[in-house]
Amino acid sequence: MTFSKQDIARRAAQEIPPGSVVNLGIGLPTLVADFIPPGSDVWLHSENGLLGMGPFPFEGDEDPQLINAGKQTVTVLPGGSTFDSAASFAMIRGGHVDLAILGAMQVSQHGDLANWAIPGGRVMGIGGAMDLASGARRILVLTTHTTKDNEPKLVAACDYPLTAVRAVARVITDLAVLDCTPEGFRLVELAPDVSLQQLRQATGAPILTP
Amino acid sequence: MTRPSSKRRDTIAQALDGLTDGAAIMVGGFGLCGNPEALIQGVLDAGARDLTLISNNSGNMGKGLALWLRAGIVRRVICSYIGNNEDLHRLMAAGAVEVEITPQGTLVERMRAAGAGIPAFYTPTGVGTVVADGKETREINGRTYLLEHALHADFALIRAQRADAFGNLRFWRTARNFSPVMATAARVTVAEVDHLLPNGAIDPDDVHLPGLYVQRLVEVTQHEDPFEYRTTRPRPDAGA
Numbered sequence: 001m002t003f004s005k006q007d008i009a010r011r012a013a014q015e016i017p018p019g020s021v022v023n024l025g026i027g028l029p030t031l032v033a034d035f036i037p038p039g040s041d042v043w044l045h046s047e048n049g050l051l052g053m054g055p056f057p058f059e060g061d062e063d064p065q066l067i068n069a070g071k072q073t074v075t076v077l078p079g080g081s082t083f084d085s086a087a088s089f090a091m092i093r094g095g096h097v098d099l100a101i102l103g104a105m106q107v108s109q110h111g112d113l114a115n116w117a118i119p120g121g122r123v124m125g126i127g128g129a130m131d132l133a134s135g136a137r138r139i140l141v142l143t144t145h146t147t148k149d150n151e152p153k154l155v156a157a158c159d160y161p162l163t164a165v166r167a168v169a170r171v172i173t174d175l176a177v178l179d180c181t182p183e184g185f186r187l188v189e190l191a192p193d194v195s196l197q198q199l200r201q202a203t204g205a206p207i208l209t210p
Numbered sequence: 211m212t213r214p215s216s217k218r219r220d221t222i223a224q225a226l227d228g229l230t231d232g233a234a235i236m237v238g239g240f241g242l243c244g245n246p247e248a249l250i251q252g253v254l255d256a257g258a259r260d261l262t263l264i265s266n267n268s269g270n271m272g273k274g275l276a277l278w279l280r281a282g283i284v285r286r287v288i289c290s291y292i293g294n295n296e297d298l299h300r301l302m303a304a305g306a307v308e309v310e311i312t313p314q315g316t317l318v319e320r321m322r323a324a325g326a327g328i329p330a331f332y333t334p335t336g337v338g339t340v341v342a343d344g345k346e347t348r349e350i351n352g353r354t355y356l357l358e359h360a361l362h363a364d365f366a367l368i369r370a371q372r373a374d375a376f377g378n379l380r381f382w383r384t385a386r387n388f389s390p391v392m393a394t395a396a397r398v399t400v401a402e403v404d405h406l407l408p409n410g411a412i413d414p415d416d417v418h419l420p421g422l423y424v425q426r427l428v429e430v431t432q433h434e435d436p437f438e439y440r441t442t443r444p445r446p447d448a449g450a
Contacts, residue, residue: 046384048243049384049387056441056442056443059443061442062442064243064435065243066384067240067241067243067384067439070439071241071242071439082381082386084386084387084390084391085315085318085388086319086321086322089318089319092315093315093333124291124292125289125292126311127291127293128314130313130315130335130336131313131316134334134335135335162338164337164339165337165338
């Protein structure tokens with residue numbers, strides 16, 4: 001049995017220290033918010049100028065001028081603040097965001113991240129991805145272990161356009177939790193009933209066991 | 211040449227006076243959130259062409275700055291994200307619009323630098339990526355940084371919730387985004403405001419952008435403020 005998307009998000013929430021400032025990327029990382037324990041004093045940062053982001057508004061309370069980086073309507077919690085984009089990216093680039101949880105198209109064993117463009121595909125843009133990947137104090141990646149065509153996304157070296165070099169600390173996939181090291185991906189945790197052999201077959205880089 | 215002593219303009223056309231073909235225009239907004247809707251329409255009505263548009267997303271869903279793209283008045287776009295902006299995808303693929311994609315933090319810092327008299331700066335963002343192609347790098351304290359240059363504009367068109375007569379501005383929630391930074395980087399900043407109030411109506415400690423950065427004000431009380439993704443959760447039962 002592999003980790004479901006919910007399992008990945010739940011496992012990722014365990015990586016968030018109480019009292020920290022966290023930026024959640026678009027897609028799978030957004031689900032992590034549902035698993036942050038109440039009262040853990042975690043502050044969600046949104047790159048468009050919001051700290052202390054709350055859940056989606058109740059029906060009827062939505063404000064088109066209060067959105068997250070995915071342009072979805074959100075709320076702001078008591079203690080939250082809004083600010084301009086220069087301040088928001090100074091927080092990111094200046095190392096004031098403790099953790100960024102991001103999606104990926106490829107991650108290399110060295111921690112290189114590719115998550116903004118597919119070669120030959122249409123360019124969606126960079127947005128805040130490069131600033132987050134190079135600026136946040138710790139980068140956690142959530143992704144499926146392979147592409148829809150069963151190509152490994154965890155590789156020895158990325159061949160997709162890079163977002164940042166030597167940025168990713170840890171990767172959580174449907175198969176395992178792994179740390180990036182120059183020698184390969186170091187296994188932290190296997191999903192239930194996934195074998196080491198299965199993991200190695202699905203990975204395009206060496207797997208190091210503890 | 212007469213120079214109006216007041217920053218207030220009664221019409222959008224007056225607020226955009228002096229806008230010429232080929233101008234570089236910064237437009238506030240994160241997607242459609244915080245767009246100066248009336249000024250965007252006003253640029254179309256003024257007939258200016260061959261524009262350089264500097265804005266984070268440059269329109270979406272056929273709304274906002276997508277109006278400029280569809281009208282064919284934009285020659286060049288500097289933005290950070292295209293996403294599902296089909297108009298820009300189409301024009302970019304056809305070679306009709308030149309697009310420079312810049313990391314979002316670098317884009318806004320280039321504006322900040324322009325407004326603060328800093329001609330260029332070093333940033334860690336983009337090192338080792340295509341963004342670094344052709345740019346000078348420098349190692350400082352063991353880390354490599356990219357040299358990025360200040361970004362100026364002829365006009366900044368922004369939206370604010372409240373202004374006083376001097377042009378001190380307050381923004382609403384995440385509609386602030388790039389607007390106050392763009393205002394510092396442009397030769398002429400025009401603010402489209404929901405409420406234009408007398409001086410003194412905004413406490414000095416509550417000013418988000420000091421009025422010296424704003425050259426013209428136009429009050430627009432009605433806005434569409436479209437939702438891009440209207441996400442909600444069900445209201446809990448009030449109980450019987």
